[in-house]
Amino acid sequence: MTRPIQKLSLITTGVVLGVTLSLGQGVFADRDNDAASLPLEELRGLSDVFARIKNDYVEPVEDKQLLESAIRGMLTGLDPHSAYLDPEQFKELQVGTSGEFGGLGIEVGMEDGFVKVIAPIDDTPAQRAGIQAGDLIIRLDDTPVKGMSLGEAVKIMRGKPGSDITLTVVREGEEKPLKIVITRAIIKVKSVKSRMLEPGYGYVRISQFQAATGDSLARTVSELRREADGGIKGLVLDLRNNPGGVLNAAVSVSDAFLDKGLIVYTEGRVADSRLRFNATPGDVIEGAPLVVLVNQGSASASEIVAGALQDHRRAIIVGRETFGKGSVQTIVPLNNGAAVKLTTARYYTPNGTSIQAEGIVPDIKLDDVRISLVDSGFDPIKEANLSRHLRNGNADDSSGTDNVEQPADQESEGEEPLAKTDYQLYEALNLLKGLVIQAERMR
Known part of the structure; x- marks a missing residue:
């Protein structure tokens, strides 16, 4: 007889100190056990070891401790993400998805x-x-x-x-x-942050995928659109060092920039682990150019978003190859208040690519480098600095003074240039400007 199990969600991330292991929407079906398929000989060996420890170990060991250790061992031997969660760990996991927790x-x-x-x-x-x-x-x-x-x-x-x-x-x-x-x-943890890089060019940073991240993104983009008088010309979506989180949040963020098509699908041995998620009509930036920043710290849910936007050619992916976690974990609550976190599926990008242990390969590879500005001690000589230089016939220079304009992109006094503080973001902005110019010329 099949015994019902309370169902919790698919998660896409590992362990976050604090702890923030994420919950999404998924299922795990309990199935009838076929007694004939049980490895009776191996189970007999397990019981022999259990009895030997109980009788001969140098100190007494409680049955509960031995059984929990056996369960932990079974799960640890499977993969880096399957685990046994004692009641305290399970409670912290549930709290972690709210975005507030204790730790490092x-x-x-x-x-x-x-x-x-x-x-x-x-x-x-x-x-x-x-x-x-x-x-x-x-x-x-x-x-x-x-x-x-x-x-x-x-x-x-x-x-x-x-x-x-x-x-x-x-x-x-x-x-x-x-x-x-x-x-x-x-x-x-505030999962979504934003600012305007330049008039018309927005920047959104998602640090972690929480249950409310999709709604937060929609509100954030609306605020940016109000701030940009002429509308958003282009957007940089920063997923660097984003360890993942809630699967549904990754789907919502992807859907925000897609009008139609498959976002991600999962495949596993159990029927309930085979899921497909599709985009719904509506693009929060109305088709404006999009650049996504990733690096080796972008994992799991971040890779779902990057993979979906890359496969649909909705965004240019820039940065370093991502972490490569393409597996999905299901949380199964147990009667004693503990839970089992078990890898039950792999997820695939719309084109059918599994990034497990491979990662998302950026369209444009760009290392995270720092640049320093070299001060030569003098400004370069230009035509306008030469004695008796010809005046510009199209300029109003009747005053007889030499007007040499400063570069239009010069940073305000006392502010570090973007190229120095965040070179990858600087290059992403330049790429975004190029995409905007190209789109305007094709109209």
Whole structure:
């Protein structure tokens, strides 16, 4: 007889310290167990080991602890994203999707026995302390990470807001491990931020896909449109270091820029894990050019959005190859208040591409570089600086003075130029301007 199970959602992300493991809409069907298909011999071996530990282990061990450890072991052996969530972890997972939680503010996974940073979350202690995507955490205070499960490491990194923890990280390009002190905090994540880069050119940053991100995006774009008197000429959508989140939020964000067509579909062994999501009419920027920024910290739900917009040729994807998490997890609540997070499907872009372990390849590859402006100590000599230069016959220069205009794109005094503060965004804006010019000429 099939026993009904309360159903929770498909998620597309890993573990976020805080914790923010995301919930979407999905199902997990309980099926009748066929006793004849049970591996009775292997189960007998499991019971023998259980009995041996109970009788011979140097210290007494409770049955509950042994059984939970066995469950954790089964799930950990499957893939980096399947896991057993005790009641406390499950409760924090549910709270995390609201966008407010306690912790450091980093998305993490396991790699070679160490905790790997997928991405720091914007405006969190981890991001402000300098944690970067790709960092390998090898020590938590004085405790080595090697040998810990991901859950154990996460539990150590949690703590009372205001307390400090020292992370020892190995970073590509650094000769020695770095020690980074982070002060834990209650983290309130605003998933959508925006501003005008220049008149008519908008910028929207999505730091994480939460349940309300789709609605927040729609409100944000409406505000930008009101701010731009002549309307939005083009938009940069920044998904860099976005670790993912709610599947439905990724669908909503993709749908905001698409009028029709498939956004994403999932394929798994269970019928309920085979889902298709399609766009509905309406484009929030009415077909204006769109550039999407991604990098190695863009994972999961971010890759769904980038993949959908790329396949439909709705946007130009710029940056570095993305993280490559193309699997979907289902949360199955258990009777004891705990839950199982199980990988049940892979997701595919509209063209049928699985990006699992591959990532989204940008249309234009662009490394995250920093540039410095070189001051030569003098301005370059121009024709207007030469003695007895001919006057411009079309200019009103009857005063006899030499009017040399400053570049139109010169930054206001005291403000760092965009090319220096965020070179990728600077290039994305230049590309956007080119797309706008091209679109205007084709009208």
